[in-house]
């Protein structure tokens with residue numbers, strides 16, 4: 001076919017598509033499938049966060065539903081039954097995203113290498129214990145043992161989660177829960193003890209539940225205690241060691257990182273609740289296990305381990321392993337997120353990783369913006385990436401196989417800083433709120449296997465984008481302070497955790513809503529001290545659970561040094577530095593600035609004309625994709641607007657905050673429309689130049 005023929009064909013094909021589209025649309029509208037007909041079927045489910053229902057935002061019968069809930073008690077979650085209905089509908093109408101949405105949020109487009117689906121030899125395969133314990137897993141429904149019992153269990157080799165990870169291959173990935181929510185209570189500290197503060201958290205012996213005893217005042221000023229009961233996947237009391245935390249949270253995930261899994265472990269809680277204390281040792285322990293697997297199980301298979309460490313502060317990214325160099329995030333054509341300039345270190349021993357983590361932590365707290373005050377306002381993200389050279393080609397950059405991200409989130413109470421007088425503090429508070437809400441939304445989408453993940457909700461979720469697509473796992477560790485003075489923050493933390501947990505499929509945790517009704521009956525008028533046990537202190541012995549004596553001593557000594565004065569950062573010759581970089585044209589494309597190439601000359605040869613025509617077809621495809629993407633973004637913006645409206649109605653809402661956020665939303669909307677209009681006008685121009693566009697509007 002010659003160029004003109006192709007042009008006609010292109011024009012008629014476009015017209016045909018348009019006709020077919022509108023036919024499909026009409027037909028689809030009548031049976032509720034119009035989203036599918038537009039390639040946006042992933043927005044369809046009513047349990048999806050993408051198309052908000054009025055009820056989702058507390059609007060019932062067209063009226064704003066007000067309640068006295070705190071911010072973290074936000075009324076965004078639709079009633080459980082509406083979610084169920086939505087889920088059923090989604091299941092019925094499910095059509096593969098690939099069928100309708102080529103290239104857009106393609107869950108299969110992540111840059112990972114598919115490892116052969118064959119049983120892998122295990123470190124412990126020859127152990128007789130392997131047979132007995134291979135079917136036990138992280139997700140087993142066996143009752144969680146209380147820490148004193150758990151200690152004995154954790155000590156023994158059979159309970160090692162790495163062993164559990166070596167379940168038969170096909171069970172392996174699915175046997176690890178997609179979302180796991182664990183609560184860790186820290187002991188009362190010396191200051192709290194000196195002030196005779198009460199420990200208001202009790203952890204029930206053989207269950208995964210805890211109770212918060214909140215002292216309240218009646219109208220006649222008599223005290224009473226309101227009990228709030230929560231149930232999670234695991235509840236770790238103040239005697240639980242960091243080893244046991246690792247055993248319960250990250251250890252089971254390590255083996256599946258080699259199987260194309262992206263996992264995220266984050267700590268959430270108010271300032272001083274123990275997030276850093278909890279998170280700090282985890283990457284080191286995970287690296288040790290990863291390296292051990294590389295050296296034994298996957299020996300000579302070309303796997304490499306890389307470490308990077310950065311911080312999100314005030315919506316900006318800083319490299320903690322490169323003098324807080326400011327980083328920027330770009331999205332490539334496949335919607336893969338690249339953090340341009342982020343330094344990754346290839347590591348092969350635990351000491352080097354320890355040095356890097358120390359360096360990052362020191363930079364975090366002593367950098368230019370890094371007083372402690374700021375560190376609790378920033379999210380720190382440490383990533384361990386397992387890569388593998390493509391077919392043993394060392395010349396090509398290795399490709400990511402799996403990733404484990406550790407996130408020390410900003411202090412949760414910082415989100416409440418939106419009423420502060422200082423504008424910067426307010427904006428930071430708003431950003432933190434945004435990221436926590438977005439994180440919850442992403443986890444929800446993740447567990448529902450939704451095609452659309454609302455990661456654009458915040459910088460944090462944007463950078464974690466590739467951890468939310470494909471085969472992913474999330475572990476949330478909610479850290480709580482035990483003292484009465486922290487009661488409100490503790491309840492907020494637990495409610496957030498409860499909401500994350502309730503998003504999880506098959507979750508049967510007892511809801512606080514239910515126990516709250518019981519609370520009324522259980523309230524007492526006894527003084528709190530008479531109903532609570534005495535608290536233990538930091539000096540209490542914590543139990544050690546290591547199984548391999550040599551490694552244990554080695555790592556113990558490394559970990560001990562965390563509590564000592566930080567050694568000055570030494571430059572280590574063992575490090576290989578890798579720098580991510582995005583080619584100029586990719587970066588421009590990611591910014592939506594991809595330029596139409598030089599216009600064809602009128603006397604161009606056919607081959608050139610063919611190229612141009614291909615470009616036109618490509619441009620048409622890009623326009624449709626950009627349009628689809630814009631519709632998705634509009635959905636996100638609408639959701640944000642609805643939230644803003646709900647917040648605007650809350651007592652004490654700041655008018656100037658409302659105005660600035662509304663302004664930002666409107667500018668975002670306008671920018672999106674303008675960008676699409678520009679692209680459309682450019683396409684019309686190119687069609688006209690090629691005599692393809694025949695409609696009056698194109699002339």
Ligand SMILES: Nc1ncnc2c1ncn2[C@@H]1O[C@H](COP(=O)(O)OP(=O)(O)OP(=O)(O)O)[C@@H](O)[C@H]1O
Pocket residue numbers: 185186187189238269270271272273274275276277278375376410411479538
């Ligand atoms: N489980 C625990 N056992 C013993 N000490 C703990 C525990 N959890 C926290 N601590 C101690 O409590 C203090 C505060 O903990 P940490 O710095 O981890 O809090 P944080 O939540 O990270 O605070 P921020 O948000 O301000 O960074 C530290 O001195 C830490 O050593």
